[in-house]
Amino acid sequence: MNDFLLSIDAGSINWARAQFALTAIYHWLFVPLTLGLAVIMGIAETCYYRTKKPFWKDTAKFWQKLFGVNFAMGVATGIILEFEFGTNWSNYSWFVGDIFGAPLAVEGIVAFFMESTFVAVMFFGWNKVSKGFHLASTWLTGLGATISAWWILVANAWMQYPVGCEFNPETMRNEMVSFLDVALSPFAIDKFCHTVISAWIIGAIFVVAVSCWYLMKKRDIELAKESIKIGAIVGLIASVGAACTGHKSAQSVGEVQPMKLAAMEALYNGGTDQGLTAIAWVNPIAQPDYANEESAPLKLEMPYALSFMATNDIHGYVPGINDILNGYTKPDGTKEPSVDEKIERGKKAITALAAYRKAKKEDASEAELSAHLSLLTANMKYFGYGYVKDKNDIVPYIPVNFWAFRIMVGLGCIFILFFSVILLMVFKIPFFSIVTRRLLATIGVIPETEADSNDIAGLPKWHYIAAIALVPLAYIASESGWLVAEFGRQPWTIQDMLPTWVAVSDINSSAVALTFFIFLFLFTLMLAVEISILLKQIKKGPEYSDKV
Numbered sequence: 001m002n003d004f005l006l007s008i009d010a011g012s013i014n015w016a017r018a019q020f021a022l023t024a025i026y027h028w029l030f031v032p033l034t035l036g037l038a039v040i041m042g043i044a045e046t047c048y049y050r051t052k053k054p055f056w057k058d059t060a061k062f063w064q065k066l067f068g069v070n071f072a073m074g075v076a077t078g079i080i081l082e083f084e085f086g087t088n089w090s091n092y093s094w095f096v097g098d099i100f101g102a103p104l105a106v107e108g109i110v111a112f113f114m115e116s117t118f119v120a121v122m123f124f125g126w127n128k129v130s131k132g133f134h135l136a137s138t139w140l141t142g143l144g145a146t147i148s149a150w151w152i153l154v155a156n157a158w159m160q161y162p163v164g165c166e167f168n169p170e171t172m173r174n175e176m177v178s179f180l181d182v183a184l185s186p187f188a189i190d191k192f193c194h195t196v197i198s199a200w201i202i203g204a205i206f207v208v209a210v211s212c213w214y215l216m217k218k219r220d221i222e223l224a225k226e227s228i229k230i231g232a233i234v235g236l237i238a239s240v241g242a243a244c245t246g247h248k249s250a251q252s253v254g255e256v257q258p259m260k261l262a263a264m265e266a267l268y269n270g271g272t273d274q275g276l277t278a279i280a281w282v283n284p285i286a287q288p289d290y291a292n293e294e295s296a297p298l299k300l301e302m303p304y305a306l307s308f309m310a311t312n313d314i315h316g317y318v319p320g321i322n323d324i325l326n327g328y329t330k331p332d333g334t335k336e337p338s339v340d341e342k343i344e345r346g347k348k349a350i351t352a353l354a355a356y357r358k359a360k361k362e363d364a365s366e367a368e369l370s371a372h373l374s375l376l377t378a379n380m381k382y383f384g385y386g387y388v389k390d391k392n393d394i395v396p397y398i399p400v401n402f403w404a405f406r407i408m409v410g411l412g413c414i415f416i417l418f419f420s421v422i423l424l425m426v427f428k429i430p431f432f433s434i435v436t437r438r439l440l441a442t443i444g445v446i447p448e449t450e451a452d453s454n455d456i457a458g459l460p461k462w463h464y465i466a467a468i469a470l471v472p473l474a475y476i477a478s479e480s481g482w483l484v485a486e487f488g489r490q491p492w493t494i495q496d497m498l499p500t501w502v503a504v505s506d507i508n509s510s511a512v513a514l515t516f517f518i519f520l521f522l523f524t525l526m527l528a529v530e531i532s533i534l535l536k537q538i539k540k541g542p543e544y545s546d547k548v
Helices: 008-049 054-087 092-123 131-160 177-183 187-215 221-256 258-265 303-309 321-326 339-361 365-386 398-426 432-443 463-485 509-538
Strands: 163-169 175-176 276-279 298-301 493-494
Touching: 008 054, 008 131, 008 187, 008 221, 008 463, 054 092, 054 221, 054 509, 092 131, 092 175, 092 177, 092 221, 092 493, 131 177, 131 187, 131 493, 177 365, 187 398, 187 463, 221 258, 221 303, 221 398, 258 321, 258 398, 276 303, 298 303, 298 463, 321 339, 321 463, 339 365, 398 463
Parallel strands: none
Antiparallel strands: 163 175, 276 298
């Protein structure tokens, strides 16, 4: 493994991370809308299949058109993202390529071909294939996109929680021993459910926002009203589902990535009966002095909630940053070593590996080789720590994790409230509709004159503006979730196994910096083009085959 310790320009690490982050952030602008619109257009076409009304066919074709624009952009950025593993992270790719490459290969062979096949039928098969086959193609297109997300998230989850593999000292690589363990990792299942359900929220908000714009312009009224109903139902189910799956994901993080959970909560010193921080003053531009502070200042918390979130027990033990750094005893009595101890054991593993390979070349005795292997095996769990020089290097940047987590959760609560109010008012539930309008008028959110008005879709005009404003907020919530997931596991490329400075390619930082700005320009241009096309298509509106 010492072959990894190349004379790498320190700037290459930061530029490689920045370039990957840039590509991932832009890629994730396209993916969730694709997954969300797939559900909406599937429901709309299902309504057409059941009712045979041309209106539903026109509605489905309209949302499919917007889906297609976004789908193409997502594919382009996704391909570049996968290439970066070979260009900027070649040591990582070499070290775990047998494992990491498998789900990506399945994604490319199965999911991508599934998407490309059925998307063609969906767009060009109207009136050429049966209604049932076309409906199946629409749902299978969305299913293909979801399966694609599954395999990508399996690969990402393995980086967070490496399972189903063993290190081979002969090849100096980690090799897969159980594909099912990798593919069906509990961490991967939790990540997939939470991520995909949160993507449905973005699709639902987008559909509701576009429909509200039509209502503001007093055009395409029927499409807008029916689409709002579908979007609000999907959005509320997804928002509640995201909260539930988020709880399960937090438990997984607490089990396998306790440092990430501690950073999310700015929990410097843990223990039992831990409260969940609602808000605290964590400096957003500087790492706090966690070693000398008992807790973040101005902290307001919900008693016992963090213990329950992490362990399903209000009295459960949750370690803090200092506990993890200095070592602690788990509730079952097992002792978790300090990071300094892990560093020493990691160095023993690296030394044992070097000694084994040297002895192998010199045709040493089986007894000597076995002794080196035994020492390597005993300390392999902490192999990655052998490359860590300071225990504080394994503490992620707390401000990003703390504030991004609160942005995500806070906006998630707003989405639940938003969709709930829409459903109460669109379906004109008398008591709730009147009470809601009166309350909003009383606190000054809407004019008193609108308190008893009955808008064309059962919504006050302020709600149209709120729906449109929530579109960028939905993306901010989604990107915040990814910031927590990826910043929280730093400095690990693979949790406890491979730090970033060992995984990066040995290339000149100027080359990576140059491509960073090239990608920044291209991705920004692509995003601008997509937004422009989407706005033109929205302004153009649906094409009606049979106006009634």
